[in-house]
Amino acid sequence: MIPNNQIFAAPMAGISDRPFRMMVRSFAPNVPIVTEMISCHSLTARHTNCLRNFDNYADEGNVGAQIFGAVPKLMADAAKILQDAGASWIDINMGCPVPKVATRAGAGAFLMRDHKLAGKIIGAVVRAVQIPVSIKTRLGWDDEHRDWADLVHIAADNGARFAVLHGRTRAAGYTGAAVHPEITDMPIPIIANGDLKTADDVNEMIKRGYSGAMIGRAMLGQPWIFGVIAGTAEAPKNIGAVAMKHLDLMIEYYGEKCAIPMFRKHLAWYSAGIPNSAEFRTKINQITDADAIKQEILQFWGCVANI
Ligand SMILES: Cc1cc2nc3c(=O)[nH]c(=O)nc-3n(C[C@H](O)[C@H](O)[C@H](O)COP(=O)(O)O)c2cc1C
Incomplete structure (x- = not known):
């Protein structure tokens, strides 16, 4: 069995917000979860249009707050704010390939x-x-520049405690299969990331010398996946109840008007592969009201008991 504190939930912008983290946490109490990336500029300027600038992590268990930016002083100030907000650790984004981050801001993958x-x-x-x-x-x-090992040494020399390695280059974006080099002789533990979905995948990474694994896209519509991989939980029978709970958390956090459009993608993931899901998605894409969307969830999955 794989200890569930070795399986990390990946940072995913637009997904790993507080409601989603609470869903993951409800199935896997010990899994380390990373927040979606937070701009050091927005955080230190206390921009009020970004709710995550004001998250408090004290009741969230083991949560790493991820920051991105290119100015050391602002990154340090941002880290202090997140430490005070109860983050368990700080993760620095050095992989985001999006031009807004990597080229224009000189941060992330840059x-x-x-x-x-x-x-x-x-x-x-x-x-x-x-x-x-x-x-x-x-x-x-x-x-031509696969120099991740150099960066890991620099990270270790500067006091970083571990590194997550997404097995693709910046140029590859999210295309092609992830490649996970054997880990030997690294100064800090390395966590594998990229295309990992099952306990077998994670075990293979441990065999290759990684200290753990980080799961990203495989958790979409399956916030319970960490418990399944660790062997401590089963996939829930009533996914409608999971979706309903997630929706309530989204409404509580964002308010109904913002939560409904944001929740549609989660409903698409929750319903993927179920008969008539295409029709369900078409319907919910036109709904802006919480009661109406809950009715559709009830109808699609049948009677929803509390989870
Ligand atoms: C929609 C989306 C948003 C992402 N947001 C972030 C982010 O905020 N910070 C980050 O470091 N990586 C981010 N990533 C990358 C993932 O954390 C992960 O490295 C990547 O998806 C590969 O892992 P996977 O194959 O398990 O999904 C994002 C990926 C996607 C698809």
């Missing part, structure tokens, strides 16, 4: 091209907080 700046950011964040700091990165910028 730090794979500027190891000196990466080191400065890691050092500044490590000095600013008392909680552990990790980095999440990729194999390299492109196939």
Whole structure:
């Protein structure tokens, strides 16, 4: 059996918000969960249009707050705010390939091209907080620059406690199969990430020298997957009840007007592969009202008991 504190829930922008993290947590009490990426600019300026700038993690268990940015002082200040908000550790995004982050802001994956700046950011964040700091990165910028091991050494030298390695380059984006190099002789533990879905996948990563595994897309519509992989929980029989609970948490957090459109993608994932799901998705895409969407959930999955 794989200890569930070795299986991480990945940071996913637009997905790993507080309601989703609470859903994951309800099935897997010990799983380390990373927040969606938080801009150090938005966080330190206390921008009120971004709810996650004000999250409190004290009741969330083992949560790593992920920050992105390119200015060491702002990254350090952001890390302090998140530590005060109860984060268990700080994760620094060094893999996001989105142009807004990686090219225009010089953050995320761009730090794979500027190891000196990466080191400065890691050092500044490590000095600013008392909680552990990790980095999440990729194999390299492109196939000609697969220098993840150098970045891991820089991270370790600057006090990072572990690193997550997504087995693709920045150039690959999310295409092609992830590649997971054997881990030997690394100064800090490495967590494998990319295309991992099952206990067998995770066990294979442990055999290759990784200290754990991080699951991203496989958790969409399946927030219970961590318990299933760890062998501590089964997939729920009544997915409608799970969806209903998730919807209530979204409404509580975002308010009804924002929550309903945001929740449609989750309903699409929850309903994927079930007969008549295409028709269900068409219907819910036109609904803006919480009671009406709950009626559709009740009808699609049948009677929903509390989970
Ligand atoms: C929609 C989406 C949003 C993501 N957001 C983030 C993010 O905020 N921070 C981050 O480090 N990685 C982010 N990622 C990358 C994932 O954390 C993960 O590295 C990637 O999806 C590969 O793992 P998987 O095959 O298990 O999904 C995102 C990926 C997707 C598809």
